[in-house]
Amino acid sequence: xxxxxxxLEEAQGYVIWLADKFEAIESLESKIIDxxxxxxxxxxxxxxxxxxxxxxQITNYSRERDDISKLxxxxxxxxxxxxxxxKSIEHALVDFPSIRDDREVYLCWHSGEEEIRYWHExxxxxSGRQEL
Numbered sequence: 001x002x003x004x005x006x007x008l009e010e011a012q013g014y015v016i017w018l019a020d021k022f023e024a025i026e027s028l029e030s031k032i033i034d035x036x037x038x039x040x041x042x043x044x045x046x047x048x049x050x051x052x053x054x055x056x057q058i059t060n061y062s063r064e065r066d067d068i069s070k071l072x073x074x075x076x077x078x079x080x081x082x083x084x085x086x087k088s089i090e091h092a093l094v095d096f097p098s099i100r101d102d103r104e105v106y107l108c109w110h111s112g113e114e115e116i117r118y119w120h121e122x123x124x125x126x127s128g129r130q131e132l
Contacts (some may be wrong), residue, residue, distance in 0.1 A: 003083075004083030004097060005097050005098050005099050005104070006083070006096040006097065006098050006107060007098070008098070008107060008116060008132065010096075011096040011098070011107045011109070011116050012115055012116050014082065014084065014096075015109060015113075015114070015115060015116065018079065018084070018092070018094060018109065019092075019111060021075050021078070021079060022089075022092035022111050024075055025072055025075050025076070025089060025092075026092075028068050028071055028072045028075070029072065029089075031068050032065055032068050032069060032072070035061050035062075035064055035065040035068070036065065038061050039058055039061045039062060039065070042054050042057055042058050042061070043058065072089075076089065079094065083096075083097065084096055085097070085106070087125070087126070088110075091110055091111065092110050092111030092112075093108075093109075093110040093111075093126065094108075094109055094110070095107065095108055095120075096108075096109070096116070097122075098119065100119060104122055105119050105120065105121055105122060106119060106120055106121075106122055107119050107132075108120055108126065108129050110126075116132070117131060117132055118130060118131060118132065119132055
């Protein structure tokens with residue numbers, strides 16, 4: 001069980017911040033994909049015509065990819081540090097532990113929603129969402 005519980009108002013106060021965080025993460029993830037493609041293309045070239053300076057480029061791209069991955073991890077960690085549970089990075093889906101009718105539930109938000117309007121039991125996922 002989580003030690004931090006959010007009221008609807010507290011959770012709602014994080015929506016804009018979360019939208020910004022996930023927008024940054026999406027941008028970083030896009031850069032990682034581009035770098036992986038560049039690395040793959042270079043590796044394919046090595047197989048065809050040897051190595052040379054291509055190995056250095058691969059090393060640089062790999063280092064850049066790893067640095068960006070660390071930034072993604074730092075963004076996710078900053079969300080976790082608030083007590084917010086990241087359920088999907090791809091869908092920018094998070095849960096806020098909360099108390100409803102004297103039991104722990106999750107307030108649920110994902111990218112594209114302007115406000116928190118749903119909750120669900122802790123033992124069900126997104127498909128079990130109910131309107132507040």
